[in-house]
Amino acid sequence: MRVDFIKMHGLGNDFVVLDARAREIPAMQPAIAAAIADRNTGIGCDQLILLEKSDAADFRMRIFNQDGSEVGACGNASRAVAMLHGSDAEIETAGGTLSVSPTAGGATVDMGEPRFDWDAIPLAYAMDTLSMPVGWEMLGDPGAVNVGNPHVIFFVDDTDAVPLDRIGPEVEEDPLFPERVNVNVATIEDRSRIRLRVWERGAGLTRACGTGACATAVHAMRRKLVDSPVTVALPGGELKIEWSPGGSIRMTGPATESFRGSFEWDEFA
Known part of the structure; x- marks a missing residue:
């Protein structure tokens, strides 16, 4: 199966974005995310970002670190995804729902309330x-x-x-x-x-x-x-x-699309 990807970064913190909102892709596994993120044998990134449909928000964003572990939030990726989406949106994440607004060359993200307990x-x-x-x-x-x-x-x-x-x-x-x-x-x-x-x-x-x-x-x-x-x-x-x-915390900063490409899913599965 051929899968499209978008390579983006926020201040050099780079991502491989897979958009599964319109076209389904196979289930993401930690080992697959780590293989894609590997800078020597994969596409290479700090985080792999998976966009999916959501019943609770405009869409869902899942975030996988370079080692394949899934995490709840990524501010730089949120700005990149906001720019990619192109309009104000509510994004479901494992860390809560984020509100994003694209700006010239980046985005403002409402990151929600911090927790201190x-x-x-x-x-x-x-x-x-x-x-x-x-x-x-x-x-x-x-x-x-x-x-x-x-x-x-x-x-x-x-x-x-x-x-x-x-x-x-x-x-x-x-x-x-x-x-x-x-x-x-x-x-x-x-x-x-x-x-x-x-x-x-x-x-x-x-x-x-x-x-x-x-x-x-x-x-x-x-x-x-x-x-x-x-x-x-x-x-x-x-x-x-x-x-x-x-x-809530509001974060404003740039995001950049680097390039687009595609890969065979079986090469990393």
């Missing part, structure tokens, strides 16, 4: 998620936020000085996080700007992470370190994040 992150045991009494090497005093997927955030003097490729996997796999966790290290430059790097669970170091930008901005606002809106600068580019306590 320890069992909503989730953590293995109760603690204050605003200031967690834990640490790993040079990283300490983190906070945790769930924005459809779990994030832990560390504020540091210089995010570029942190060996995130080494510490990131250790934190991601720590038993404190029963569903693993995305690891964010951020530097507050001023009250309107944050510099951020992210180790993404199931994908590793990434040029950009939309949910990471949202979680980091919200945590910085909770600690009264920045104001809303705030610009989050990632290695791949910048996102604007808006949030007020008790409300």
Whole structure:
């Protein structure tokens, strides 16, 4: 079976998008998603995005990380899919329903309300998620936020000085996080700007992470370190994040279509 795909990226965080809304494709399995995402023997991407019909929204978006694990949210992919769809839409995801609005060269996404309760992150045991009494090497005093997927955030003097490729996997796999966790290290430059790097669970170091930008901005606002809106600068580019306590997070940024192609399903099944 020949299957069409669209290669897209948001600030360098790249996706293979399969659109099964009009034409059904075989059931997606973790091993197939990982094979397609493999940069050496597959098409190559950080996440595979599967669009399906939905009874609860305009359509459904499923998200598979590079290792084949399915996750609940991806902010960069949401912007890419919004641009691909071409009009305002409600998107069903495993992390909740998202509202998206295409803009010139990208989209604004209503990411829903962040969650802060320890069992909503989730953590293995109760603690204050605003200031967690834990640490790993040079990283300490983190906070945790769930924005459809779990994030832990560390504020540091210089995010570029942190060996995130080494510490990131250790934190991601720590038993404190029963569903693993995305690891964010951020530097507050001023009250309107944050510099951020992210180790993404199931994908590793990434040029950009939309949910990471949202979680980091919200945590910085909770600690009264920045104001809303705030610009989050990632290695791949910048996102604007808006949030007020008790409300939804709004993320605005670019998305790009790279190219289109097709493949034989049996090559990866």
